[in-house]
């Protein structure tokens with residue numbers, strides 16, 4: 190097989206990249222280790238920046254998001270027993286959209302199918318090869334037989350545990366990492382959300398977040414210990430703990446119900462530099478991870494796919510390497526700003542093991558400052574809604 194761009198991984202980064210390239214007349218083959226159902230079953234992100242929605246439109250996969258997604262103009266911060274609204278639209282002129290990652294993935298998969306492009310699912314032992322030469326290849330095993338794809342470029346869109354980044358050894362790659370001393374316990378339930386916007390709560394018992402996938406389906410999180418096991422958290426225990434961490438009005442409005450998914454996720458900041466190695470590029474979680482507090486992971490995967498697709502368009506249309514040469518630097522500049530913002534939101538909203546009296550009061554002072562200063566509110570809002578790309 191031969192293609193221009195061999196993409197490893199059919200998550201949001203790989204699928205979006207494939208569609209954006211297709212829009213520029215550049216063909217691609219995607220190799221994915223899981224089945225489509227497995228990929229679609231992963232409950233993850235739910236908040237799209239306006240720029241990400243625009244990219245879905247550009248990729249020909251935005252129609253259903255506009256019909257079914259919930260447009261949000263603000264977000265609420267709960268602290269000191271009260272909720273304070275940050276008016277994102279008034280401060281930035283932009284909005285966000287609630288639309289689940291599972292739906293984004295489904296729409297992109299359908300667009301890819303409609304374009305007649307090849308995706309190889311259940312590909313085992315995928316390997317990016319010879320990417321430091323002019324003749325890169327991707328090999329994989331399917332039904333016991335080894336296959337090879339010859340290509341011009343490889344896009345490593347295979348997530349944090351993928352093979353692409355792992356194929357590059359130091360000193361060609363440098364990594365930066367911070368692991369946070371807590372996790373997020375999340376549940377999905379067929380219950381209406383507490384508020385029509387997201388509620389982020391800073392509480393003495395720990396952080397909590399009320400978000401949603403629709404006006405009938407809620408996603409809630411509480412900060413938990415890294416040692417906690419799912420079995421220790423019955424639905425009743427979860428709802429009790431969440432209520433304690435909300436302001437009185439939100440706690441009264443909380444509608445509880447059986448969980449349809451429950452998981453614990455560790456929180457981590459991670460960046461690999463650079464994001465290009467000869468003829469292989471990294472995009473999305475393959476290159477960076479942020480704690481979900483700022484809702485940036487999926488959105489960064491989208492901006493990487495955009496930068497890379499534009500660089501490759503320039504390469505094929507204008508016979509210029511300028512775009513692909515600048516890819517790593519352009520993408521990393523935006524990534525680091527999102528890493529900073531996600532770290533900052535995590536820092537100000539969570540209870541750390543060493544959060545003492547003074548630490549807790551400094552957090553409250555900072556949250557009060559955001560809620561009362563137009564400058565501070567605008568700074569938070571423009572980062573939350575998504576920096577331009």
Ligand SMILES: Cc1cc2nc3c(=O)[nH]c(=O)nc-3n(C[C@H](O)[C@H](O)[C@H](O)COP(=O)(O)OP(=O)(O)OC[C@H]3O[C@@H](n4cnc5c(N)ncnc54)[C@H](O)[C@@H]3O)c2cc1C
Nearest residue numbers: 198200201202222233234315347348473474484485486487
């Ligand atoms: C619990 C949780 C909650 C989150 N919440 C949010 C949120 O609210 N907002 C937000 O913006 N982000 C959130 N994120 C992050 C977001 O889900 C990711 O940033 C996003 O999925 C990144 O997309 P990706 O395509 O880069 O990687 P992935 O979605 O990880 O996709 C990578 C794909 O590559 C495949 N793959 C892996 N290894 C191989 C291999 N060797 N060969 C072939 N294929 C391979 C995988 O099966 C997968 O399909 C959350 C993540 C988690 C885990």
